[in-house]
Amino acid sequence: MSVFTAISDSTMQAWLADYAVGKLENLQGIEAGVQNSNFFVTTSLGRYVLTLFESVARADLPFYLNLMAHLARHGLPVPAPVSNRSNEYLGTLAGKPAVLVTRLSGHSDTAPSSEHCARVGVMLAALHLGGLSYKRKQSNPRGAHWREQTATRVLPYLSNDDRALLEDELTLQRQIDRAALPQGVIHADLFRDNVLWDGAHIGGVIDFYFACNDALLLDVAITVNDWCTWPNGTLDTARAQALLESYHTNRPFTPAEADAWPAILRRAALRFWLSRLEDFHLPRAGELVTVKNPAEYRDILQLHATQARAAKAFPI
Amino acid sequence: MSVFTAISDSTMQAWLADYAVGKLENLQGIEAGVQNSNFFVTTSLGRYVLTLFESVARADLPFYLNLMAHLARHGLPVPAPVSNRSNEYLGTLAGKPAVLVTRLSGHSDTAPSSEHCARVGVMLAALHLGGLSYKRKQSNPRGAHWREQTATRVLPYLSNDDRALLEDELTLQRQIDRAALPQGVIHADLFRDNVLWDGAHIGGVIDFYFACNDALLLDVAITVNDWCTWPNGTLDTARAQALLESYHTNRPFTPAEADAWPAILRRAALRFWLSRLEDFHLPRAGELVTVKNPAEYRDILQLHATQARAAKAFPI
Numbered sequence: 001m002s003v004f005t006a007i008s009d010s011t012m013q014a015w016l017a018d019y020a021v022g023k024l025e026n027l028q029g030i031e032a033g034v035q036n037s038n039f040f041v042t043t044s045l046g047r048y049v050l051t052l053f054e055s056v057a058r059a060d061l062p063f064y065l066n067l068m069a070h071l072a073r074h075g076l077p078v079p080a081p082v083s084n085r086s087n088e089y090l091g092t093l094a095g096k097p098a099v100l101v102t103r104l105s106g107h108s109d110t111a112p113s114s115e116h117c118a119r120v121g122v123m124l125a126a127l128h129l130g131g132l133s134y135k136r137k138q139s140n141p142r143g144a145h146w147r148e149q150t151a152t153r154v155l156p157y158l159s160n161d162d163r164a165l166l167e168d169e170l171t172l173q174r175q176i177d178r179a180a181l182p183q184g185v186i187h188a189d190l191f192r193d194n195v196l197w198d199g200a201h202i203g204g205v206i207d208f209y210f211a212c213n214d215a216l217l218l219d220v221a222i223t224v225n226d227w228c229t230w231p232n233g234t235l236d237t238a239r240a241q242a243l244l245e246s247y248h249t250n251r252p253f254t255p256a257e258a259d260a261w262p263a264i265l266r267r268a269a270l271r272f273w274l275s276r277l278e279d280f281h282l283p284r285a286g287e288l289v290t291v292k293n294p295a296e297y298r299d300i301l302q303l304h305a306t307q308a309r310a311a312k313a314f315p316i
Numbered sequence: 317m318s319v320f321t322a323i324s325d326s327t328m329q330a331w332l333a334d335y336a337v338g339k340l341e342n343l344q345g346i347e348a349g350v351q352n353s354n355f356f357v358t359t360s361l362g363r364y365v366l367t368l369f370e371s372v373a374r375a376d377l378p379f380y381l382n383l384m385a386h387l388a389r390h391g392l393p394v395p396a397p398v399s400n401r402s403n404e405y406l407g408t409l410a411g412k413p414a415v416l417v418t419r420l421s422g423h424s425d426t427a428p429s430s431e432h433c434a435r436v437g438v439m440l441a442a443l444h445l446g447g448l449s450y451k452r453k454q455s456n457p458r459g460a461h462w463r464e465q466t467a468t469r470v471l472p473y474l475s476n477d478d479r480a481l482l483e484d485e486l487t488l489q490r491q492i493d494r495a496a497l498p499q500g501v502i503h504a505d506l507f508r509d510n511v512l513w514d515g516a517h518i519g520g521v522i523d524f525y526f527a528c529n530d531a532l533l534l535d536v537a538i539t540v541n542d543w544c545t546w547p548n549g550t551l552d553t554a555r556a557q558a559l560l561e562s563y564h565t566n567r568p569f570t571p572a573e574a575d576a577w578p579a580i581l582r583r584a585a586l587r588f589w590l591s592r593l594e595d596f597h598l599p600r601a602g603e604l605v606t607v608k609n610p611a612e613y614r615d616i617l618q619l620h621a622t623q624a625r626a627a628k629a630f631p632i
Contacts, residue, residue, distance in 0.1 A: 020446035021391045022438045022566060044438045044562070046393060046517070069389065075337045075398035075418060077362060082391035087449045102391060122338045122360045130336035133403045201362070246360070250338060 004054050005037045005094050012041065012050070015093050018084045019100060021045045032193070035209060037096075040103065047103040049079060052096045056209060061097055063138045064208050065089045067131070067185060068101070074130035076123075077104055077204045104204025106196030114242040115200065117227050121246030123202050124190060124223055128216045128251055131185030140188065140212040142271050147173065154277040165302060169270050176263050178215060180256040186219035187211055191226045217257045220247060221268035225300055228313075233299030240313035248315045258316045266304045273297035320370050321353045321410050328357065328366075331409050334400045335416060337361045348509070351525060353412075356419065363419040365395060368412045372525060377413055379454045380524050381405045383447070383501060384417070390446035392439075393420055393520045420520025422512030430558040431516065433543050437562030439518050440506060440539055444532045444567055447501030456504065456528040458587050463489065470593040481618060485586050492579050494531060496572040502535035503527055507542045533573045536563060537584035541616055544629075549615030556629035564631045574632045582620045589613035 013024045022045030030038040030049070037052040053061065065081045069089065072080035079101035081089035091098050109116060140146075151170055155163055187194075189210040196204040220243075228239035247253075257264075276294035283291070304310055329340045338361030346354040346365070353368040369377065381397045385405065388396035395417035397405035407414050425432060456462075467486055471479055503510075505526040512520040536559075544555035563569075573580075592610035599607070620626055 019391065020442045022442055044435070044566075045442050046391065048391060073385065073396070073399045075335065075362065075364060075396075075416065080389070080391075080396075083389045083449075085445065085449060100391065119360070126336045126338055126361050129401065133399075133401060250360075 005052050005096060007037075007039065007050075007052075007094060011094070012039075015091070015098075016041075016043065018086075018091070019082060020085065021048065021082065021100070041100065048082060048100050049103050050093075050098065050100050052093060052098050054096065056097070058090070058097045060138075061090055061099070063136050064211060065099060066136060067134055067211055068208050070134045071127060071130050072102075074126075074133075076126055076130055077202060078127075078208065079104060079204070079206055104196055104206065106198035106203030108193045108195060109197050110192055112192060112227050112239065114239050116197070117239040117243040118246040119200070119202055120190070120195060120223060120227055121243040121248075122250055123195070123205060124187070124220060124243075125247045125250035127187055127205065128184050128219070134185050138212045140186075140214040142188070142210070142212075142275065143214065144173075147270065147274060150274045150278050154274065154281055157277070157281040162298060165298070165305070166270075166273075169266060169301065169305070172263060173267050173270065176260060176267070181215040181217050181260055181264075182254060182257070183213060184216045185211060186214050186216060186222075188214070188219060188222060190219065190223045215260075215264065216251070217253075217260060217264045218268055220244070221261075221265045222271070224313075225265065225268050225272070225297075229300055233296065233303045235303070235307070235309045235313065237309055237313050240310075241315070244313055245315045253314070253316050255316070258314055261314045262304065262308075262310045265310050266301055269297050269301035269304055273301055321368050321412060323353075323355065323366070323368075323410060327410070328355075331407070331414075332357075332359065334402075334407070335398060336401065337364065337398065337416070357416065364398060364416050365419050366409075366414065366416050368409060368414050370412065372413070374406070374413045376454075377406055377415070379452050380527060381415060382452060383450055383527055384524050386450045387443060387446045388418075390442075390449075392442055392446055393518060394443075394524065395420060395520070395522055420512055420522065422514035422519030424509045424511060425513050426508055428508060428543050428555065430555050432513070433555040433559040434562040435516070435518055436506070436511060436539060436543055437559040437564075438566055439511070439521060440503070440536060440559075441563045441566035443503055443521065444500050444535070450501050454528045456502075456530040458504070458526070458528075458591065459530065460489075463586065463590060466590045466594055470590065470597055473593070473597040478614060481614065481621070482586075482589075485582060485617065485621070488579060489583050489586065492576060492583070497531040497533050497576055497580075498570060498573070499529060500532050501527060502530050502532060502538075504530070504535060504538060506535065506539045531576075531580065532567070533569075533576060533580045534584055536560070537577075537581045538587070540629075541581065541584050541588070541613075545616055549612065549619045551619070551623070551625045551629065553625055553629050556626075557631070560629055561631045569630070569632050571632070574630055577630045578620065578626045581626050582617055585613050585617035585620055589617055 012027050022043040026042040028040045039050040041048040041050050068078050071078045082100040194207045228236050276292050279291050328343050338359040342358040344356045355366040357364040357366050384394050385397050387394045398416040510523045544552050592608050595607050596610050
C-alpha cells in the first residue's frame with residue numbers, strides 16, 4: 001500500500017518533458033515501501049523509478065539525493081537521481097517533492113546464504129568507503145536522544161520482563177564510548193528487502209532515506225541482525241562470519257570496534273525493537289504503515305544479551 | 317589490437333585500493349577501439365571498464381569525462397566515470413592517464429532495422445537535450461579548419477574524378493551558414509559499434525572521445541550515414557525516416573535544419589572520407605589503427621550529391 005498519490009499518464013508525460021529521457025511508455029505504481037509513493041517509469045529511452053515524498057521534508061532531501069548521486073559516482077549500484085534540464089535532482093509533481101532515479105535490476109531474497117552475506121559485506125564496506133568523501137552531514141534521527149525519548153513513551157505498555165530488559169539495555173548503551181568508533185555515512189536500514197540480487201551478484205542497494213552519520217559499526221550490526229539470524233532470533237555464526245570477514249577485507253575493523261561489537265549489535269537490535277514498539281503501541285493517525293512484530297527484535301536483543309555467539313563471529 | 321599497455325593483476329589490485337569497488341576478481345584486455353587500451357575489470361562488487369589513454373592529452377580528458385558523468389546524471393546509459401577516494405575521475409596507471417567507468421550491458425548490432433534506428437533517434441535526441449546544460453566547451457577538432465587542411469594534404473593522392481568531387485564539396489561546405497543551426501554537444505562518432513543493444517533496447521552508448529560542440533544536425537547526419545545506408549552507399553529512406561522522426565519527436569528540427577539537411581549529410585560524409593583518406597595515404601608512424609576503406613564514404617558523399625533521397629526522408 002505505498003501509492004498514496006495517483007499520477008495520470010498525461011501528467012507524467014508533461015513532467016518528463018523537463019528531462020532528457022524520451023517519452024513515457026509505461027507508468028506503474030509499486031506496492032512496496034512505507035513512506036513514499038513509488039512508480040516504475042518506462043520511457044522510450046530506459047527504465048526509471050519515480051518517488052513522490054509523502055512525509056520527508058523537502059529540506060531534508062538534498063542530503064539523501066546527493067548521497068545517492070555521490071555513491072553512484074563512486075561506482076556503486078545505487079539508484080542514481082536523474083537531473084532535469086535545469087541540472088536539478090529535486091522536482092515537484094502533484095504538489096509534492098519528486099525525484100526520478102535510475103531503476104536497478106534484480107529482486108530481493110528473503111533466505112540469504114553465506115555467499116549472499118559475503119557479497120553484502122563487500123557492498124556495505126564499499127558504501128562506507130565511498131561515503132567517506134561525502135561532504136554533507138546528517139545526524140542519526142534514531143540516535144541516543146530518540147532512543148531515550150521513545151523508551152520513555154513505550155515503557156508503560158511493556159510487561160515487567162520487557163521493561164527490565166529495556167531499562168538494563170538503556171543503561172548499557174549510555175556507557176558506550178561512541179567517539180572511539182570510526183564514524184561515517186551509514187545506510188542504517190540495509191535489510192534484505194533493500195538489496196536486489198541479479199543472479200549471484202548485487203544489482204542494487206535501495207532506500208537511502210534513513211541514511212545518516214553514525215558509527216560505521218552500527219550499520220554492520222543492523223545488517224547482521226537482519227541477514228544473519230534464524231527466525232527465533234539466534235545469530236547464525238556462519239553467515240555472520242561470512243559478512244564480517246568480507247567487510248573486514250575491504251574496510252578493516254579497528255580494535256575498538258572489536259571491543260564494542262557485542263554492545264553495538266544490541267544497540268542495533270534495540271533501535272528496531274523501539275521503533276516497532278512505537279509503531280505498534282503509538283501509531284500515528286492516518287499512517288498506513290504495516291506494523292511489524294516488535295517481539296522479533298526483542299528476541300534478537302535478548303539473545304545477544306545472553307549469548308556469546310556474537311563476539312565469536314568477529315574477525316579480529 | 318587495442319591493448320597497447322599491459323597491466324598485471326597485482327598492479328590493478330593495488331590501483332583499485334583507491335576506489336570503493338571491492339577487490340579485483342578478473343582483468344581482461346578488450347580487443348576493440350583504436351586510440352586507447354581498454355580492459356574489462358570485474359571486482360567483488362561489480363563490473364567496470366578501465367581505459368588507459370595512449371594518445372589523448374591529459375588536459376583534454378576533463379571535457380570528455382565530465383561530459384559522460386553529466387549525461388549519466390541525466391539518466392542516459394553512458395559509461396559513468398567512477399570517482400576514486402579523493403573524488404577524482406582521472407587517475408594515473410602505468411604512467412598514463414587512466415579512468416575506471418561503469419560497464420554497460422549489451423552488444424553492438426551491425427545490421428540495424430528501422431526499429432533499431434527509431435531507438436537510436438530517441439537516444440541521439442536525449443544526448444543532445446541532456447548536453448544542453450553541460451558547461452564545458454570543446455570546438456570540433458574535425459571542423460572547417462581541419463577539413464581544409466586535410467583536403468590539401470590528401471588531394472595529391474586522388475584520382476581526377478575524386479579530386480573534382482572533393483573540390484566541389486569543399487566549395488559547397490564553405491557556403492553553409494552554421495550560425496543558423498542549433499548548436500550543442502555532439503557525440504560525433506555514433507556509429508553502429510558505439511551502441512550496445514540489450515534486447516530491443518539500447519543498453520549503452522560508448523566512446524565519447526570525439527565529442528565536441530558543433531551543429532546538432534551534424535551529429536544526426538553522421539549517425540544517419542552509418543545506420544541508414546546500404547553497403548553501396550545508398551540511403552535507406554525507411555531507416556532514415558524512422559531515425560529522423562523519432563529524433564524530431566524528442567528534439568524538434570527547425571526550418572533552418574530542414575533546409576541545411578542535404579548539405580550537412582554531405583559534410584558528415586566528407587568528414588569520414590577525409591579522415592580515412594588521411595589514415596590510408598598518410599599513416600602516422602607507429603600507429604596500429606585498422607585502416608578503413610575511404611571509398612565507402614566517397615560513395616556515400618557522391619550519392620548524397622546526386623540523389624534527392626536525403627531531403628525526402630526529413631520529417632519537416
